[in-house]
Amino acid sequence: xxxxxxxxxxxxxxxxxxxxxxxxxxxxxxxxxxxxxxxxxxxxxxxxxxxxxxxxxxxxxxxxxxxxxxxxxxxxxxxxxxxxxxxxxxxxxxxxxxxxxxxxxxxxxxxxxxxxxxxxxxxxxxxxxxxxxxxxxxxxxxxxxxxxxxxxxxxxxxxxxxxxxxxxxxxxxxxxxxxxxxxxxxxxxxxxxxxxxxxxxxxxxxxxxxxxxxxxxxxxxxxxxxxxxxxx
Numbered sequence: 001x002x003x004x005x006x007x008x009x010x011x012x013x014x015x016x017x018x019x020x021x022x023x024x025x026x027x028x029x030x031x032x033x034x035x036x037x038x039x040x041x042x043x044x045x046x047x048x049x050x051x052x053x054x055x056x057x058x059x060x061x062x063x064x065x066x067x068x069x070x071x072x073x074x075x076x077x078x079x080x081x082x083x084x085x086x087x088x089x090x091x092x093x094x095x096x097x098x099x100x101x102x103x104x105x106x107x108x109x110x111x112x113x114x115x116x117x118x119x120x121x122x123x124x125x126x127x128x129x130x131x132x133x134x135x136x137x138x139x140x141x142x143x144x145x146x147x148x149x150x151x152x153x154x155x156x157x158x159x160x161x162x163x164x165x166x167x168x169x170x171x172x173x174x175x176x177x178x179x180x181x182x183x184x185x186x187x188x189x190x191x192x193x194x195x196x197x198x199x200x201x202x203x204x205x206x207x208x209x210x211x212x213x214x215x216x217x218x219x220x221x222x223x224x225x226x227x228x229x230x231x232x
Contacts, residue, residue: 003211041179041187048140050133051116057133059140060184068106069178072200073146075171076112076119078136083112083122087173088228093202094130111135113147113171125230144191146174161193173197 006014050057063069074091075084083091091110098108109131112119116134123132141147145160148170152158158167175197177190198204207214216222 001212036190039190041189044178044186044188046139046143048135048138050111050135050138050140052131052133053116053120059178059186060180062107062109062133063178063180063186064107066102066105066107067180069180070101070106070108071144071176071178072108072110072197073141073144073172073174073176074110074112074132075146075169075173076114076122077147077169077171078113078115078118080114080118080171082228083126084171084173085226085228085231086223088126089203089223089226090173090197090201091126091128091130092229093200095128098130107131109133111141113138113141126228141171144174144176144188145193146172146176148172161196175200 044059048059050059050062059069062071072087072090072094075087076082094108094110101108111133113135114122115136119132119134135141142149145162148158148160148167150170153167153170156166156168157164160167160172172193174191174193176188179187179189181187204214214222216225219225
């Protein structure tokens with residue numbers, strides 16, 4: 001590929017035109033963020049259970065003393081030998097972020113249905129330090145559209161990203177956000193799936209800056225090129 005090569009004056013003219021479009025996109029993104037912040041909440045009634053390094057945990061425990069919780073639904077099923085390669089691509093962006101979120105009253109954790117021992121083995125292999133707990137035996141990932149029953153997988157149909165669609169596998173990616181008030185009541189405030197999780201992948205945003213972009217149009221599916229970072 002090769003784009004047109006022009007004088008500096010023509011390049012600057014094109015850049016300033018793009019800058020106006022970028023500024024408009026930023027304004028639209030800010031407005032969308034305000035709409036997201038103003039979303040109504042739903043009370044979490046079910047007593048979900050998780051397992052972390054210190055033992056059994058409730059959903060309220062995952063907040064770790066803060067009022068806001070971000071959950072990344074990491075695709076690692078109970079019988080999987082390793083985590084999803086695409087989720088692993090996303091997770092390479094997570095180390096170092098939780099401490100900054102903590103100082104804005106936010107706790108971050110990944111959640112998977114795999115038993116904790118399998119999570120810890122894979123986490124150690126990947127060299128990650130972000131919080132990650134197991135929801136093994138819990139309905140949590142099922143209720144928040146990130147896991148699906150064997151019957152749904154066999155039928156290749158389930159409710160994901162707010163519509164009935166083909167599944168392919170038992171686990172899907174997603175992000176869910178919760179709020180805990182002063183009475184320890186927990187509320188679900190937001191969830192997103194599929195391309196909605198793009199906002200958490202810094203590497204993709206870097207690729208969006210270069211001439212070839214993500215360079216995925218010729219692939220059989222967008223992330224065909226992705227490998228776990230120890231498999232390139």
